[in-house]
Amino acid sequence: MVRQTLDTPTELFHFQLRTALTMENDSLAALEELAKAAKSAEVKKLFRHHLGETKEQVANLRKAFDAVDLKVSTAPSPSTKGISKQAASTLERSAPKLRDQVALSCALGNEHYEIAAYQSLIVPAQTLGLSDVTALLQANLDQEVHTSEELRTTLQKILA
Numbered sequence: 001m002v003r004q005t006l007d008t009p010t011e012l013f014h015f016q017l018r019t020a021l022t023m024e025n026d027s028l029a030a031l032e033e034l035a036k037a038a039k040s041a042e043v044k045k046l047f048r049h050h051l052g053e054t055k056e057q058v059a060n061l062r063k064a065f066d067a068v069d070l071k072v073s074t075a076p077s078p079s080t081k082g083i084s085k086q087a088a089s090t091l092e093r094s095a096p097k098l099r100d101q102v103a104l105s106c107a108l109g110n111e112h113y114e115i116a117a118y119q120s121l122i123v124p125a126q127t128l129g130l131s132d133v134t135a136l137l138q139a140n141l142d143q144e145v146h147t148s149e150e151l152r153t154t155l156q157k158i159l160a
């Protein structure tokens with residue numbers, strides 16, 4: 001049994017920020033794997049590009065820790081581990097010609113999870129009056145939304 005230690009909205013916010021850092025670290029690992037698994041140069045390039053953006057997102061999260069005087073640390077993120085596991089399991093079952101489609105679909109699922117995570121952080125950040133943190137989180141959210149759109153249009157393109 002996990003001991004109940006989150007008692008205030010601020011404590012919950014800090015915990016969710018630490019979970020978000022694990023989420024982005026998991027994304028770095030997942031994008032490496034998806035870039036390797038993808039067949040076409042275009043899809044590989046898309047994952048590599050997003051890998052660079054994810055490093056910027058990690059940097060923004062670290063700045064958010066600083067802005068609230070919280071030591072940089074991580075908290076468990078079983079959801080993102082599960083998304084990566086599902087990607088690996090579907091890739092294993094798929095013929096090589098399906099790999100771009102599988103990789104794009106899995107990345108799209110991950111993006112939508114990240115979008116929800118940032119939305120869930122931005123609302124309390126605003127309520128707590130943390131305008132600097134809100135701006136950093138919004139920058140990450142904007143990138144995730146843009147990436148999800150890129151993944152969706154690339155998926156459309158490869159299946160056309």
Ligand SMILES: [Fe+2]
Pocket residue numbers: 024027054057114144
């Ligand atoms: Fe991300």
